[in-house]
Amino acid sequence: MFRKQAFKAALLSLLILALFLGAWSLATYRKDAPATSADAEYAALMGKGRSTGFPTPAKVGEAFVTYLSEPFYDRGPNDKGIGIQVTHSLWRVGLGFALAVAVALPLGFAIGMSPLLFQALDPFIQLLKPISPLAWMPLALYSLKDSDVSGIFVIFICSLWPMLINTAFGVASVRRDWINVARTLEVGPLRKAFQVILPAAAPTILTGMRISMGIAWLVIVAAEMLVGGTGIGYFVWNEWNNLALPNVIFAVVMIGLVGMVLDQLFGRLQKLVTYREQ
Amino acid sequence: MSMHFLSVEGLRKAYPASGAAANPPVFEDIHFGIGKGEFVCIIGHSGCGKTTILNVLAGLEEPSGGAVIMDGREVKGPSLDRGVVFQGHALMPWMSVLGNVAFAVKSKWPDWSRAAVEAHCTKYLGMVGLGHALHKKPAELSGGMKQRVGIARAFAIQPKMLLLDEPFGALDALTRGTIQDELLKIVQATGQTVFMITHDVDEAILLADKVILMSNGPLAKIAEIVDITMPRSRTRTDMHHDPQFYRIRNHLVDFLVHRSKN
Ligand SMILES: Nc1ncnc2c1ncn2[C@@H]1O[C@H](COP(=O)(O)OP(=O)(O)OP(=O)(O)O)[C@@H](O)[C@H]1O
Numbered sequence: 408m409f410r411k412q413a414f415k416a417a418l419l420s421l422l423i424l425a426l427f428l429g430a431w432s433l434a435t436y437r438k439d440a441p442a443t444s445a446d447a448e449y450a451a452l453m454g455k456g457r458s459t460g461f462p463t464p465a466k467v468g469e470a471f472v473t474y475l476s477e478p479f480y481d482r483g484p485n486d487k488g489i490g491i492q493v494t495h496s497l498w499r500v501g502l503g504f505a506l507a508v509a510v511a512l513p514l515g516f517a518i519g520m521s522p523l524l525f526q527a528l529d530p531f532i533q534l535l536k537p538i539s540p541l542a543w544m545p546l547a548l549y550s551l552k553d554s555d556v557s558g559i560f561v562i563f564i565c566s567l568w569p570m571l572i573n574t575a576f577g578v579a580s581v582r583r584d585w586i587n588v589a590r591t592l593e594v595g596p597l598r599k600a601f602q603v604i605l606p607a608a609a610p611t612i613l614t615g616m617r618i619s620m621g622i623a624w625l626v627i628v629a630a631e632m633l634v635g636g637t638g639i640g641y642f643v644w645n646e647w648n649n650l651a652l653p654n655v656i657f658a659v660v661m662i663g664l665v666g667m668v669l670d671q672l673f674g675r676l677q678k679l680v681t682y683r684e685q
Numbered sequence: 686m687s688m689h690f691l692s693v694e695g696l697r698k699a700y701p702a703s704g705a706a707a708n709p710p711v712f713e714d715i716h717f718g719i720g721k722g723e724f725v726c727i728i729g730h731s732g733c734g735k736t737t738i739l740n741v742l743a744g745l746e747e748p749s750g751g752a753v754i755m756d757g758r759e760v761k762g763p764s765l766d767r768g769v770v771f772q773g774h775a776l777m778p779w780m781s782v783l784g785n786v787a788f789a790v791k792s793k794w795p796d797w798s799r800a801a802v803e804a805h806c807t808k809y810l811g812m813v814g815l816g817h818a819l820h821k822k823p824a825e826l827s828g829g830m831k832q833r834v835g836i837a838r839a840f841a842i843q844p845k846m847l848l849l850d851e852p853f854g855a856l857d858a859l860t861r862g863t864i865q866d867e868l869l870k871i872v873q874a875t876g877q878t879v880f881m882i883t884h885d886v887d888e889a890i891l892l893a894d895k896v897i898l899m900s901n902g903p904l905a906k907i908a909e910i911v912d913i914t915m916p917r918s919r920t921r922t923d924m925h926h927d928p929q930f931y932r933i934r935n936h937l938v939d940f941l942v943h944r945s946k947n
Pocket residue numbers: 700701711729730731732733734735736737738902
């Protein structure tokens with residue numbers, strides 16, 4: 408019965424996709440209306456093909472085929488394959504995120520264990536958390552003097568808060584009973600941290616990481632639009648400057664796909680460390 | 686001054702006031718002793734401070750006054766010498782049954798080999814009838830099974846003394862009976878010293894050498910200490926044939942119903 412429903416849902420998804428593509432074709436067909444291929448070529452020659460109206464699904468499909476058939480080509484700074492651009496973005500996100508983990512986990516642990524530290528740091532966290540990560544960009548560019556490093560810094564700062572807060576909260580709300588078990592067994596502080604508190608707080612910590620990763624992927628696109636050079640965000644901006652809307656749409660879909668894969672990845676990890684109580 | 690294995694002298698506990706009014710002490714002037722190999726139960730109405738006393742004995746909480754002396758030394762903090770079975774089993778849900786017991790065994794004997802730890806844990810889990818569930822997670826066990834893992838964990842570190850906080854409180858009567866029998870068997874075999882909280886008069890009579898009766902809180906005190914004079918070989922199925930059984934039982938129930946008010 409469950410399988411039957413999954414099958415039906417998949418069918419429905421396909422139907423919705425087909426309807427969407429159909430509506431899209433219909434809408435763009437009327438505006439463009441290049442009846443013959445000769446007309447289209449003529450329009451393109453006149454420099455109108457790109458700017459007259461929204462691209463058709465077929466045009467966007469073409470962009471998909473060209474870019475995905477050769478994802479890693481490199482023809483100079485403004486013409487690189489989508490694979491290369493995504494790799495650049497993932498590299499920045501990965502590095503900034505890893506740095507944030509390295510700071511947020513130990514600091515979150517300390518805050519979660521010590522109510523004094525929590526109270527002392529709380530005002531700073533409350534103030535820094537709502538700042539848009541992009542607002543740091545000028546300061547980062549000025550003091551770090553490197554657009555690549557600044558991008559990584561922005562990712563670092565935006566992934567820091569959800570992880571820090573969730574780690575502190577997870578550690579602070581470990582069940583008293585488990586701590587007491589460790590105490591009666593005279594368990595040392597390191598063993599207690601790694602074998603009791605960490606696994607107990609792991610689901611909450613991973614929720615924080617998943618949120619952080621989602622935000623980081625949102626922010627990297629905007630950051631790369633600002634600093635330029637490489638990355639999927641720069642690709643979008645570049646194609647927009649070329650007025651190549653099919654390519655922009657292609658990139659938008661790619662951003663969504665990569666974001667989805669990242670989220671699923673963290674979903675898996677989350678499942679792995681989640682335990683069932685009672 | 687006393688020759689008891691464990692002696693509690695002038696224990697008092699007051700929690701800091703939460704509002705304007707000062708909190709009266711939960712209990713005060715608590716004196717009792719437990720001999721080596723003795724099984725002592727404590728009975729009293731809910732909220733009179735039984736768990737608090739047990740936590741002080743365990744070293745998990747500090748008394749506001751008085752002292753606990755075990756084996757000639759004052760109790761200053763938690764120790765592997767005192768095994769605790771908590772009111773709500775307190776198993777770590779991310780570890781298997783074996784893992785939970787092994788965590789305790791490795792704490793006591795850090796340089797044992799893996800095989801030695803596993804063999805030791807398996808033996809104690811077998812004693813509580815869980816030999817078949819070693820690799821299950823706590824969430825896959827029934828309430829009674831979880832409680833038995835908690836008991837095996839406490840026994841496996843071979844503490845000088847066991848502290849049990851209503852270990853059977855959440856169980857149905859049938860399961861409770863079988864686990865009581867198992868506990869009785871193990872205690873008789875090992876000569877373990879035990880301090881146990883219970884709400885169940887019959888359970889206390891079955892298991893204990895001595896029953897401590899507490900009056901109601903706040904300012905709870907020890908009202909009486911009743912010796913269970915029935916022979917130690919009593920069993921759940923025939924103890925009520927003993928001529929003393931109803932006399933003792935009525936005495937305890939009477940206390941709880943009529944005389945527990947300060
Ligand atoms: N952390 C605390 N802060 C303030 N008061 C507390 C605290 N812990 C317990 N108390 C109070 O101490 C009293 C005794 O609590 P305790 O848990 O020892 O009772 P108990 O006899 O074990 O009850 P039960 O049979 O219901 O388990 C209660 O009135 C409770 O309100």
